[in-house]
Amino acid sequence: MSYPRLDINCTKIYLNTRTLINKLYKKGISIAPVTKVCLGNPIITNVLVHAGVNMIADSRIENMDRIQSSGIKIPTILIRTPMISQVKSVIKYCDISLNTEVSVIKKLSLEASKLNVNHGVIVMVELGDLREGVMPHQLFDFFNKIIKLPNILIKGIGMNLACRYGVIPNKFKISQLSNLADSLEKKFNIKLDIISGGNSASLYWALNNKNKTRINHLRLGESIFLGCDSLYQKPIKGLFTDAITLTAEVIESKIKPSLPWGDRGYNAFGEKDDIFDRGLVLQAIIALGRQDVIVTGIKAPEGINIMSSTSDHLVVETNKYPLFVGQKVKFELDYSGLLSSMSSSFVHKNFQNIKGFELPKKQ
Numbered sequence: 001m002s003y004p005r006l007d008i009n010c011t012k013i014y015l016n017t018r019t020l021i022n023k024l025y026k027k028g029i030s031i032a033p034v035t036k037v038c039l040g041n042p043i044i045t046n047v048l049v050h051a052g053v054n055m056i057a058d059s060r061i062e063n064m065d066r067i068q069s070s071g072i073k074i075p076t077i078l079i080r081t082p083m084i085s086q087v088k089s090v091i092k093y094c095d096i097s098l099n100t101e102v103s104v105i106k107k108l109s110l111e112a113s114k115l116n117v118n119h120g121v122i123v124m125v126e127l128g129d130l131r132e133g134v135m136p137h138q139l140f141d142f143f144n145k146i147i148k149l150p151n152i153l154i155k156g157i158g159m160n161l162a163c164r165y166g167v168i169p170n171k172f173k174i175s176q177l178s179n180l181a182d183s184l185e186k187k188f189n190i191k192l193d194i195i196s197g198g199n200s201a202s203l204y205w206a207l208n209n210k211n212k213t214r215i216n217h218l219r220l221g222e223s224i225f226l227g228c229d230s231l232y233q234k235p236i237k238g239l240f241t242d243a244i245t246l247t248a249e250v251i252e253s254k255i256k257p258s259l260p261w262g263d264r265g266y267n268a269f270g271e272k273d274d275i276f277d278r279g280l281v282l283q284a285i286i287a288l289g290r291q292d293v294i295v296t297g298i299k300a301p302e303g304i305n306i307m308s309s310t311s312d313h314l315v316v317e318t319n320k321y322p323l324f325v326g327q328k329v330k331f332e333l334d335y336s337g338l339l340s341s342m343s344s345s346f347v348h349k350n351f352q353n354i355k356g357f358e359l360p361k362k363q
C-alpha cells in the first residue's frame with residue numbers, strides 16, 4: 001500500500017446515497033449527486049448510478065468527459081454557469097446547465113441549433129449568498145430574453161446558498177424561490193419541471209419540512225461523501241461520516257524542545273507565529289503536507305495534535321505516547337480536506353468494497 005492514501009468505501013457511499021434518496025423521495029424531492037469533489041471519478045460515479053440516481057451533476061466539463069468516456073450513460077447537469085468559450089463542449093457533454101447570463105444562453109442556443117439538439121437550462125436566482133444568480137427583480141426581463149431562443153429548453157429555476165457567506169436556506173428563502181416559480185409560470189404560460197433548492201446545506205430544511213413547496217430537486221455533494229454539511233458542521237442522522245478517510249505514515253519521531261532556536265524571520269509560507277516554551281515535547285513528522293491536502297481540513301485522532309505543516313511535512317505532537325516510525329495515522333476529512341486530497345496526484349486512491357460496482361464494459 002502506498003501513502004498518503006484515501007480510503008474510499010464504496011458501500012458507505014452507496015448507503016449514504018440510498019438513504020438520502022429514500023428520505024427525500026418522501027418529501028417529493030429528487031437528487032442530483034455532485035461529483036466535482038471526486039473529479040468525476042468513474043468508480044464513484046458508478047456507485048451513485050447503482051444507488052439509483054437519475055442524473056449526475058458536476059461543475060467541470062473535464063469531469064463530465066471522464067464520466068462519459070468510462071462508458072457510464074446518464075443525463076448530466078453542469079452546475080457552474082458555462083464559460084462562454086466552452087459552450088461547444090457544454091452542448092456535447094451536458095444535457096442541462098445552470099445559467100445566469102443571457103449572452104451565454106444565446107451562445108448555447110446557437111451551438112445547439114448547429115448540432116440540431118436541445119439543451120436544458122436552469123436559471124439560477126440570487127437569493128442573498130451573493131455568488132451566482134439573476135437578481136429576483138430582473139428575472140422576468142431575463143426570461144423575456146431567453147424564452148424564445150431556439151433549441152433551448154427552459155427546465156426550471158434554482159438557487160445556491162451557504163457556499164460563500166453561509167446564508168441559510170431556510171423556509172423564507174425556499175418560499176421565495178417557490179413563489180418565483182409560480183409567478184414565472186403564470187406570466188410566461190410555461191411549466192417549470194425542476195425547482196432546484198440548493199446543495200447539502202438545504203438538507204436541514206428539506207428533511208424537517210412538512211409543508212408543500214415547489215422545491216423538487218437538490219444538488220448534493222458533501223452530504224453523500226462526508227455525511228454532513230458545512231452549515232452546522234454536524235453529522236446528518238443515518239449517514240456514514242467516514243466513507244472517505246485519509247491515512248498517512250510517520251517518518252520521524254523524537255523528543256524535541258518546543259522552542260525553536262536562532263534568529264527568526266517568516267517561514268516558507270510567509271507566516272510567523274508566536275511560540276511559547278512548553279519544555280520538551282513528543283514530536284513526530286507525518287509524510288503529509290500542503291501539496292497533499294489543505295491541512296485545516298483534516299482532523300487527527302484523539303491524542304494527536306497537529307502543530308504545523310509545510311509542503312511535505314505534517315508536524316504533530318502527542319501527549320502520552322510517542323508515535324513510532326512507520327505508524328499509520330488515519331484522519332477524518334471536512335469538505336476542503338476531501339476536495340484537496342482528491343485533487344492531489346500525490347494522494348493514492350484506494351477503493352474498498354468495490355465488488356458489484358465494477359464499471360460497464362466498453363464497447
Ligand SMILES: *Cc1c(COP(=O)(O)O)cnc(C)c1O
Nearest residue numbers: 034079160199200219220221222
Ligand atoms: C458544489 C455545488 C453543489 C454541491 O454542494 P455540496 O455542499 O457539496 O452539497 C451544489 N450546487 C452548486 C452550484 C455547487 O457549486
